Amino acid sequence: xxxxxxxxxxxxxxxxxxxxxxxxxxxxxxxxxxxxxxxxxxxxxxxxxxxxxxxxxxxxxxxxxxxxxxxxxxxxxxxxxxxxxxxxxxxxxxxxxxxxxxxxxxxxxxxxxxxxxxxxxxxxxxxxxxxxxxxx
Amino acid sequence: xxxxxxxxxxxxxxxxxxxxxxxxxxxxxxxxxxxxxxxxxxxxxxxxxxxxxxxxxxxxxxxxxxxxxxxxxxxxxxxxxxxxxxxxxxxxxxxxxxxxxxxxxxxxxxxxxxxxxxxxxxxxxxxxxxxxxxxxxxxxxxx
Numbered sequence: 001x002x003x004x005x006x007x008x009x010x011x012x013x014x015x016x017x018x019x020x021x022x023x024x025x026x027x028x029x030x031x032x033x034x035x036x037x038x039x040x041x042x043x044x045x046x047x048x049x050x051x052x053x054x055x056x057x058x059x060x061x062x063x064x065x066x067x068x069x070x071x072x073x074x075x076x077x078x079x080x081x082x083x084x085x086x087x088x089x090x091x092x093x094x095x096x097x098x099x100x101x102x103x104x105x106x107x108x109x110x111x112x113x114x115x116x117x118x119x120x121x122x123x124x125x126x127x128x129x130x131x132x133x134x135x136x
Numbered sequence: 137x138x139x140x141x142x143x144x145x146x147x148x149x150x151x152x153x154x155x156x157x158x159x160x161x162x163x164x165x166x167x168x169x170x171x172x173x174x175x176x177x178x179x180x181x182x183x184x185x186x187x188x189x190x191x192x193x194x195x196x197x198x199x200x201x202x203x204x205x206x207x208x209x210x211x212x213x214x215x216x217x218x219x220x221x222x223x224x225x226x227x228x229x230x231x232x233x234x235x236x237x238x239x240x241x242x243x244x245x246x247x248x249x250x251x252x253x254x255x256x257x258x259x260x261x262x263x264x265x266x267x268x269x270x271x272x273x274x275x276x277x278x279x
Binding site: 018025028029031032033035037038045048049050057058059060062067069070077079080081082083084085 | 159165167181185189209216218271
C-alpha cells in the first residue's frame with residue numbers, strides 16, 4: 001500500500017477488511033436509515049424477490065466505503081461520492097474495501113473504490129476529494 | 137409491465153427535515169463508526185440518503201410509478217456535497233424522477249431520481265442521484 005501523497009494512479013492507497021454483516025446488523029441499519037425494504041430483513045420476501053436469502057443494503061456497503069475514505073483521509077473534504085451496486089452481498093460474507101488512486105486534476109483527487117467478498121466485486125465506486133496542496 | 141413515460145418529470149412535494157443529532161448518532165452506530173461523539177458533529181457521507189427517504193418518500197415514488205417493491209433493486213447512487221449538513225439544521229428535500237429507460241428489450245427498466253437539498257436560506261447543500269432497477273418478468277411468465 002502507498003501513501004496518497006506518493007501514489008501513482010492505480011496504486012492501492014487504503015484497504016480495510018470489515019467483519020461480515022449479520023442479520024441483526026441489517027435490522028439495525030434498516031431502523032437507523034429508515035430503509036425498511038424487507039428484502040434486507042425478511043428471508044421469505046427475499047425468496048419471493050428471487051434471492052436465496054436476505055441481501056445487504058447496497059447503501060450499507062456504500063457506507064463502509066465512505067468510512068474507508070473518511071477514516072483514511074481525515075481532513076480531506078469529500079465533494080463527490082458515487083457507487084454502482086453490481087452484485088448482491090449476503091449476510092456472513094467478509095467484505096474487503098479498497099481505494100486506489102484514480103488521478104489528480106484541477107477538480108481534486110479521484111479515488112477508485114471497490115467492495116468485494118473474496119474475488120466477487122459487489123460494488124464499484126468513486127470519491128472526489130477537493131484539492132489539498134502537498135498531500136496528494 | 138412498462139413504466140409510463142409520462143412520469144418523467146414527476147416531482148414529490150418538497151418536504152423539510154430537521155437534522156436530528158440523535159439520528160446521526162444512531163446511523164453512525166449502524167454503519168459501525170467507532171467514534172459516536174465525532175460522528176454526532178459530522179453526518180456520514182451517505183446520510184443524505186436518510187434525509188431524502190423521510191416521510192416514506194421512496195415508497196411514494198414507487199407507488200406513483202406503479203412499481204412493485206419486490207422487483208426493485210438499487211443500481212447506482214451518487215452524492216455531490218456543496219456545503220456541510222449539520223445537526224439542528226432544517227433541510228428541504230426536493231425529489232423528482234428525471235429519467236426512465238430500459239435495457240434487454242424491457243426486461244430491465246431504470247428509474248433515475250434526483251434530490252436537491254437546500255438550507256432555509258435557499259443555499260444548495262448537496263445533490264443526490266439514484267438509479268433504481270426494476271426487473272420485469274419475461275413475457276408469458278406470471279409475476
